[in-house]
Amino acid sequence: MKELIQPSLGLIVWTSVSFLILMVVLRKYAWKPILDAVDERDQKISQAIQAAEEARREVGSLSGERERLLAEVKDERDRIMADAAKTRDIIVSEAKHKATDEASRILETAREAIHNERMAAVTEVRNMAAKLAIDVAEKVLGNHFADQAKQEEFVRAEMDKIKLN
Amino acid sequence: MTIPGIAAIGAGLAVLGAGVGIGRIGGSALEAIARQPEAAGKIQTVMIIAAALVEGAALFAVVVSLLVAG
Amino acid sequence: MHHTLQNQANFFRLSSLLLGSKRLSLIVCFGFIFFVSPVLASDSHSGQDSSGSESEFNPVTTILHHVLDNHDWHLFDLPGHDGHDHPVSIPLPIILYSEGQFDLFMSSAFEHGHAQVNKGDRVYALDEHGHILDLAGHSVLDFSITKNVASMLVAVLLLLLIFMSGAKSYEGVHGRPVGIAKVVEPLVLFVRDDIAIPNIGHNYKRYMPYLLTAFFFIWINNLLGLIPSGANFTGNISVTATLAVFTLLITNFSGTKTYWGHIFTPHVPLWLYPIMIPVEMVGIVAKPIALMIRLFANITAGHIIILSLVSLIFVFKSLLIAPVSLVFVLFISCIELLVAALQAYVFTLLSALFIGLALEEPHLEAHH
Numbered sequence: 001m002k003e004l005i006q007p008s009l010g011l012i013v014w015t016s017v018s019f020l021i022l023m024v025v026l027r028k029y030a031w032k033p034i035l036d037a038v039d040e041r042d043q044k045i046s047q048a049i050q051a052a053e054e055a056r057r058e059v060g061s062l063s064g065e066r067e068r069l070l071a072e073v074k075d076e077r078d079r080i081m082a083d084a085a086k087t088r089d090i091i092v093s094e095a096k097h098k099a100t101d102e103a104s105r106i107l108e109t110a111r112e113a114i115h116n117e118r119m120a121a122v123t124e125v126r127n128m129a130a131k132l133a134i135d136v137a138e139k140v141l142g143n144h145f146a147d148q149a150k151q152e153e154f155v156r157a158e159m160d161k162i163k164l165n
Numbered sequence: 166m167t168i169p170g171i172a173a174i175g176a177g178l179a180v181l182g183a184g185v186g187i188g189r190i191g192g193s194a195l196e197a198i199a200r201q202p203e204a205a206g207k208i209q210t211v212m213i214i215a216a217a218l219v220e221g222a223a224l225f226a227v228v229v230s231l232l233v234a235g
Numbered sequence: 236m237h238h239t240l241q242n243q244a245n246f247f248r249l250s251s252l253l254l255g256s257k258r259l260s261l262i263v264c265f266g267f268i269f270f271v272s273p274v275l276a277s278d279s280h281s282g283q284d285s286s287g288s289e290s291e292f293n294p295v296t297t298i299l300h301h302v303l304d305n306h307d308w309h310l311f312d313l314p315g316h317d318g319h320d321h322p323v324s325i326p327l328p329i330i331l332y333s334e335g336q337f338d339l340f341m342s343s344a345f346e347h348g349h350a351q352v353n354k355g356d357r358v359y360a361l362d363e364h365g366h367i368l369d370l371a372g373h374s375v376l377d378f379s380i381t382k383n384v385a386s387m388l389v390a391v392l393l394l395l396l397i398f399m400s401g402a403k404s405y406e407g408v409h410g411r412p413v414g415i416a417k418v419v420e421p422l423v424l425f426v427r428d429d430i431a432i433p434n435i436g437h438n439y440k441r442y443m444p445y446l447l448t449a450f451f452f453i454w455i456n457n458l459l460g461l462i463p464s465g466a467n468f469t470g471n472i473s474v475t476a477t478l479a480v481f482t483l484l485i486t487n488f489s490g491t492k493t494y495w496g497h498i499f500t501p502h503v504p505l506w507l508y509p510i511m512i513p514v515e516m517v518g519i520v521a522k523p524i525a526l527m528i529r530l531f532a533n534i535t536a537g538h539i540i541i542l543s544l545v546s547l548i549f550v551f552k553s554l555l556i557a558p559v560s561l562v563f564v565l566f567i568s569c570i571e572l573l574v575a576a577l578q579a580y581v582f583t584l585l586s587a588l589f590i591g592l593a594l595e596e597p598h599l600e601a602h603h
Contacts, residue, residue: 003303003364004231004472004535010330010378011304011473015387019452019477022391027444030398034416034423035443037405210433214588217581221525224532 130159172234176227183223190215294546302467302538305365305382307342310464322347327385332376333357333369342379383474386466390455398451426450426583434587435594442590445485449478450583457534457575461568469578470534472527479527482586487519490593497595522589526582533578537571 137155194212198205300309307327312320326343338354345352348361351370358370369375380388401419405412412420426447431439456469468474498515501508544567547560 007473012477014384015474015477023448030402031444031447033402221529224528
């Protein structure tokens with residue numbers, strides 16, 4: 001049984017040499033590449049997460065910006081619309097105004113013209129009536145009033161009795 | 166009684182002690198994990214370390230028995 | 236007796252056929268064998284006594300032969316024409332250093348201890364333990380590639396193959412593990428995240444090569460030892476001592492002022508110093524010795540248990556005991572698979588723990 005715990009020099013030497021060589025070789029060709037790859041990947045992942053976080057934040061800020069722009073545009077639109085409405089109102093009222101003016105001016109002119117026409121017509125009618133009357137009177141009273149002067153005096157007196165209008 | 170016989174009894178006693186010790190460690194670890202399941206990983210590590218230390222002590226005794234038995 | 240044996244074998248076959256269910260038939264066979272095996276054992280013993288030609292089987296020598304190191308790799312025995320068993324083994328190179336000269340020959344030259352080898356004035360022979368002596372009286376240093384060394388070299392080759400191809404597979408795939416790296420990476424990360432970082436702390440990177448190499452070296456050697464007729468490499472005290480010395484050296488060479496302070500100026504009254512300092516100095520050595528004995532004893536114990544169970548067949552000289560010992564061997568082998576990984580883990584974990592203790596920073600002292 002003592003055999004079990006008897007060290008043997010050859011085994012110790014072979015084990016130490018092999019283990020050391022194994023450790024050196026594996027350190028260079030296995031542990032370092034594997035751990036470096038894992039580290040690099042971890043770093044990449046954390047970087048990607050960070051980038052994603054940043055992008056999300058940026059998107060958040062971008063959407064804020066968009067919101068702001070949208071609101072601005074809306075305001076602008078409202079303002080323009082309001083302006084347009086105002087302008088429209090002004091134009092419409094102006095046009096109305098102008099139309100009313102024009103209408104009243106035309107009406108006035110028309111009235112004036114009518115008045116003038118009427119006056120002319122009245123005068124003409126009066127003159128015509130006078131002439132007609134004279135003619136009629138001449139025909140009727142041709143003999144009655146031989147004397148021209150008498151006739152005319154009579155007519156004038158008659159005329160004055162006639163009230164037009 | 167022969168020397169190897171006594172050595173065998175010694176090895177048995179050492180195993181007895183280690184068995185009780187490791188049993189207690191395992192039992193306590195179980196209770197601890199039942200109480201705090203979220204700390205199971207940490208408890209397991211400490212449990213294995215403690216069990217290994219107890220086992221080491223027992224193995225010392227076994228090796229001494231081995232030496233004495235020749 | 237022959238008749239009953241056959242009957243039992245028939246019943247055996249019948250019961251497993253009838254029951255169909257593997258588990259049930261196993262239990263029945265088990266119970267049956269337990270029931271009858273003492274009778275059978277005594278029967279066969281009496282039968283052997285009457286013949287008396289075969290030498291008595293000694294399980295202790297057989298087990299020791301399998302557990303200890305050898306100069307050739309013994310595979311199995313074949314019965315020869317002369318009635319004796321002839322060992323079939325792989326010859327291994329023997330390297331001896333004696334009188335300032337190296338001698339190199341194959342272990343087959345010894346013809347399993349029956350022959351001597353003459354090299355110049357040196358006459359080599361095997362003693363009853365399998366050690367090489369110089370019959371001319373010179374002292375001999377034995378650097379042979381023994382069974383253990385050969386097994387270790389196989390393990391080293393496997394480790395190089397597995398981990399270098401694992402590392403190579405990372406090239407050009409942007410650090411994504413492919414192929415064998417998918418297996419290798421979680422194990423490497425286990426050593427890093429569950430062994431190195433919790434016990435050593437932020438300085439862990441320097442110790443990763445040692446911890447990783449030790450972990451996988453011990454594990455794969457444990458596993459190779461579990462293969463039937465494999466070597467008991469990690470169950471050899473020289474091997475575990477070598478590994479423990481590595482841990483001892485690494486621990487003490489990375490010891491900080493605080494670590495040495497704890498040993499040479501412990502926080503105890505001055506009159507206790509003559510007791511405390513030797514105790515602490517013993518502690519330096521005791522920790523690696525515990526590592527050494529733990530690994531050695533665990534692995535050797537596993538091998539001895541398995542070999543003992545197999546020996547039962549030869550002790551009882553009954554084939555009927557074979558299923559029992561087979562089941563037990565299977566069961567213990569499963570446990571040993573676990574132990575193989577567990578002992579590699581414990582060795583590495585405790586090494587990391589000792590290194591972590593040696594790296595103790597002074598600010599921790601404030602807590603005491």
